[in-house]
Amino acid sequence: MKIRLQLVVAGLLLLIATDAAAAACDNLLDFSHRRLASSQEENLCEAYAGKVLLVVNTASRCGFTGQFSDLEGLYQKYRDDGLVVLGFPSDDFNQELDAEEDTADVCYVNYGVTFPMFATTGVLGEDANALFAALAEAEQAPRWNFTKYLIGRDGGVIESFGSRVEPLDSELEQAVVSALTSPSS
Secondary structure, three states: OOHHHHHHHHHHHHHHHHHHHHHHHHOOOEEEEEOOOOEEEEHHHHHOOOOOOOEEEEOOOOOOOOOHHHHHHHHHHHHHHHHHEEEEEEHHHHHHOOOHHHHHHHHHHHOOOOOEEOOOOOOOOOHHHHHHHHHHHHHHOOOOOOOOOEOOOOEEEEEEEOOOOOOOOOHHHHHHHHHHHOOOO
């Protein structure tokens, strides 16, 4: 009888925790997308709830592609504090490679990216994935590759930064630090 009661209590606690996680996912992160060069689907809210996120639309053949290095540097510098950079390759500006494996090589081999990268996707207009549609509604749609969206721990958009804003030693890094240290973001 005691073991059965413990199992019931454990089951109720799991149900409560699951309901709390589901409630926390009622925001723009309630979205699943396939990882780059993988069949793995990942729900952003389940994977990154409570983290500060920097969402970036990327491209492999863009004048800003070198920002992968600084995005990785930013990720390494602050990931233990709760920052996650999420990269979404897009060909909406006609600067992404056709083969996903080639995109993966640019990210992982050429630039040593370790932050999560997702499969090539639309980021503009009717072709935008659910996350970028929500980001466009909250802020604005990307005007070019390497537009960066800072999202607080609560899943709300804090600010967006254009392509020309460098990830390190910039107002972007200052905003990341502020988001990581703010109890409300």
